[in-house]
Amino acid sequence: MDLLKRNKTTANEAIKLEDAENHPLRKDKQHSERYFKLLEARRELPVSSMRQEFLDVYHSTKVIVLSSEPGSGKTTQIPQFVFWDEYASKKGIICTLPTRLAASSAAQRVADEMDVKIGEEVGYSVRLDNRTGLAIRHGFNPRLGCDTLRKVPISKASARLRAGRAGRSSPGTCYRMYTKKDFDEIFLPSTAPDILKSDLSEMVLLLKALGFHDVANFDFVVPPHPEPAFRAFEDLFWMGYLAEDSSITIKGKMAAKLRIHPAWYNAFAEASSLGCSDEMITIAALENTQQSMFLRPQPFRYAADLAHQRFSCPVSDQMSLMNAFHSYIRTKNQFQTLMGKAAADKAVDEWCAHAFLNRGVLEEAVRLRKQLKESFTSLFDQEPTVSDFTSPDYDVNIRKALARSFFYRSAIRDPGGTDWYKTVHGNWPAGLHPDSSLVGINHEWVVYGGFSYSAYQYLSSVTAVDPEWLIDLDYFQDANMAKKGDGRLKQPQVFYSLARAREAREAREAQKGNTPA
Incomplete structure (x- = not known):
């Protein structure tokens, strides 16, 4: 062992030490029988045949990129190659x-192969949760109309499950880092079901469409809380899916047939009248995937941000999604035209990697888009209309359709802060999500697809809109403006902004009327 010199040890010298009967790291101790069985298996790994080649490169450079198939021995063998080469340095x-x-598994394997106990020459360090009585749970705040992600106490059932994990794969003891009083008085018996922490709009509309008019007295396994139910009734009323007596409308029955949130029925209807229904179907598909198509891995987040800028649209996050999707479809078609399927798939994978796009999500959107096209044709008895990309109204019509369908999720800019908005009528403050394409532009009015709260309140899937597109909707009439207890307007800024929009339109129409034919 004393003859080993740093960065000068050969593969043969290290192999000689490993093959010896006596343990090189333990005086007066011989290798175990199991050690030699593992050693025989190690020598059959592909990486072992390249040991000297690896050491030659390791001795000549500070950075090595090593690539080989899974199971070839990279994780377990390379550290041992380096161990004998660096033994003299004690690093x-x-x-x-x-x-x-x-x-933990890799560390145990390497320790067994070196015939030492875990925690001596070979050990491991892992992150452990020191807040064992808490869990991150999603929820829904009906007053804000926002999704929440908060740390809450776990349930008693979860606590028992966690305690049972100790000793399952190896000896262990569970130490609960909370008091018995908290366990008895604060922890719920079991985790709350989703019906108690979700937006109920889809469920209420579906029950109405199935003929259950008295939703409040429906025989739920777990009855929902009244407040989220009232919020669902209010939103569905403004969408035009429920009448004042809470009965379902014809439009509501049609919307209930969609496989996605019913608000998209209004979006399809508005887009159809504006000649951009195909684009709206694409946006709906992209907004309803399980994950975001935009990848932002922590080590490469700045490179990812730069790559995503080519798809960015400064007036709409939804159109940014559509730009990326169209680029993917166009690139995929080009590669499939120029080369075979296998080569095209590999080229598309590389393009997605360079663009930091999740191909799996994009393909999910392709499938969902096909399904939504079929639903659109069935509901509206017509084929989707593709908008003219060269038209100056291309993005205006898409944004107008979004504005007139997601108006109940509108917000006006708070003049007191950058990228800070307040929801219309609710008056709840929220900032633009940092990933939004609209950050730093400060549009006066926006509609949003998501309102979430974790550490901060964020609006996501945001589109800038013109208040003139909203002034004819009942939701924005003077009688429906939010008021304080004393009758004063809760949001005078909203009132005056809409008034200016009405005056601007009236002035424009008057000017047209005075223009000679």
Whole structure:
């Protein structure tokens, strides 16, 4: 062992030490029988045949990019190659792995192969949760109309499940980092079901469409809380799906047939009248995927932001999504035309990697788009209309359709802050999500697809709109303006902005009337 020199150890010298009967790291101790069985298996790994080639490169450079098939021995063998080469320097070797299970399993395997106990020459370090009585849970705040993501106490059932994990794969003890009083008095018996922490609009409309008019007395397994139900009735009324007596309208029955949130029926109807229904179907598909198509891995987040800028639309996040989707479809078609399927798939994967786009999500959107096109044709008895991309009204019509369908999710800019808005009627403050394409532009009015709260309140899937597109809707009439207890306007800024929009339109129409034919 004393003859080993840093960065000069050959593969043969290290192999000689590994093949010896005596343990090189333990005086007066011989290798175990199991060690030699593992050693025989190690020598059959593909990486072992390249040991000297690896050491030659390792001795000559500071950075190595090593690539090989899974199971070839990279994780377990390379650290041991380096261990014998760096033995004289007494330096540590770090091997990072993506999960705690992978780290502990790899460490145990390397320790067994070196015939040492875990925690001596070989160990591992993993992140442990020191807040064992808390869990991050999603919810819905009906007063704000926003989705929440908060840390809340776990349930008693979850606590028992967590305690049962100790000792499952190896000896262990569960220490609960909370008092018995908290467990008995604060923790719920079980985790609350989704019906108690979700927007109920889709469920209420579906029950109405199925003929259950008295939703409040429906025989739920777990009855919903009244407040989210009232919020659902209010939103559905403004959408035009429920009448004043809470009965379902004809439009509501049609909207209930959609596989996505019923608000998109209004979006399809508005887009159809404006000649951009095909684009709206694409946007609806992209907004209803399970994940975002935009990848932003932490080590490459700045490169990802730069890559996404080519798709960015400064007036609409939805149109940014559509730009990326159209680029993907166009690129995919070009590659499939120029080369075979296998080569085209590989080229598309590389293009998506460089653009930091999730191809799986894009393909999910392709499938959902096809389904929504079929639903549109069935509901409206017509084929979707493709808008003229060269028209100056291309983006205006799409944004107008979004504005007139998601008006109940509108917000006006707060003059007191940058990228800070207040929801119309609710008057709840919220900032633009940092990933929004509209950050830093400060549009006066926006409609949003998502309102969420975790550490901050954010609006996401935001589109800038002109208040003139909204002034004819009942939601924005003077009688429906939010008022304080003393009768004063809660949001005078909204009132005056809409009044200016009405005056501007009247002045424009008057000017047209005075223009000679």
